[in-house]
Amino acid sequence: MAKKPELDDFRVPFFNDGKKAEQFALDDFDPAVKPFSTGSKESDRARLAEIGAQLDALQERLHTQTRQRVLLVLQGMDTSGKDGTVRAVFHEVDLLGLRIVSFKAPTPVEAAHDFLWRVHAQAPAAGELTVFNRSHYEDVLVPVVLGTLDDAARELRYRHIRQFEALLAESGTTIVKCMLHISKDEQRARLQARIDDPNKHWKFDVADLEARKLWGKYQTAYRDALAATSTEIAPWYVIPADSKTHRNVMIAELLLRALVGMKLEYPPAKASLKGLKVD
Template sequence: MAKKNGLDGYCVPFFDDGNKSKFSLASIDPSSKPFSTGSKETDRERLAEIGVLLDAQQERLHAQRVQRVLLVLQGMDTSGKDGTIRAVFHEVDPLGLRIVPFKAPTPIELAHDFLWRVHAQAPAAGELTIFNRSHYEDVLVPYVLGSLDKEERIRRYGHIRDFERMLAESGTTIVKCMLYISKDEQRERLQARIDDPTKHWKFDVSDLDARKLWNKYQVAYEEALAATSTEYAPWYVIPADSKTHRNVMVGELLLRTFESLKLEFPPAKESLKGVIVE
């Protein structure tokens, strides 16, 4: 397993290491809580602490305006992409955070290559950008629906690796998280939305169609993660049946990623020394 951030066991082995056949989602238990203290209250305190620390890190990123950070969030319906963003980035200055939701591509987007709309949303210097779904939808969905054969998938994985390497070599730190829930947990969450009429607006009947393809999606995720986890853009699998655990783990991962950048505020400007404003 890759050595990174103390989250080694949850990092998908790097493609470049020739490990691609060894990765299995089944090796991870979605109901496990490796980053929990065992107490929900203490976990929430830690999450609040992480929020404040992330805000401080992000301010340095913004002040420096050199590096960029990109978090990619993927996961099945109800896996908690929205909830993670809300909980983990609650304390981060909204000025320094850009969230990009990717929906089903529009006709204009489909008229371009699949990375076209994604590249346009890449983080600028000093930005922390979160992709809420991403270019990975453009391999996962057509794979599951049967419109993307193996040859074309392999080509797309190569395009993704090349694209992400280019971003990384241009100063973007990339972290990718798959929020991993069990099929049972999804049933409970979907049922809860159905049973609460005030939550119906969050519910789309197509969610039930996607659920019927659950096993195909697991296979598709397994293949995509193994083919695109790299030193410069690693994939982490986040056990996400527990929302609190999911939030803490994503928060810890981001925080350690930021800390590894050793961001400092820019130095004082000598030219400003002793200047008096009139």
């Protein structure tokens, strides 16, 4: 009997795992598999709704906290489904404790600071669940692929990221990082669909085709970034994402596990309110 898949089978080895981290290869992960699917799309959706309700209940507790916070980082190639993940995974979760931050190319003011300046400003506040839809990782991946960052500068950014994430984690933030892993063929189909539907043209940028030409370089850059920044306090997971439903379920499961692990409780009842009657 095959071993039942576990979420941690998809965790990128920790940076300080030496050999394991060195041997980590994205190619070892098939984007088309659906290890956390329940078997049918219908029951996957039911499972997602079930997790959604649990996430909502846990997030209400998180929202009452004065210290704990959660950061979910979503990274992936164009069309890998970051937007769709946000929509599906958080459908049942109360908007009030949730914040979605979509990072674009840095503005001149942002670019005039260190690369973590604008990111730090968006870190989750106490009681908040924040999603980074793209993130500080773009500021390593893109310049590495375009050749504008040399090896020493790249390694320095990795170290700065590890230290920055440690600051967040050691200040009460639970961090989960997901790389939405799609195949080059799946990306072709999704880009083509955007081109073929005029109402999707606004989503399409010819620059996406330029990035696609650099597919291999991006895969290498991702591999290196993941291996260099997967840590115990901020682990990376590779999400097989050719199936949208599988992607949603797996990310929801990861987030649920993280929130359950936080042992969130309501603050203790206020004794002063016992028996109080409102006039």
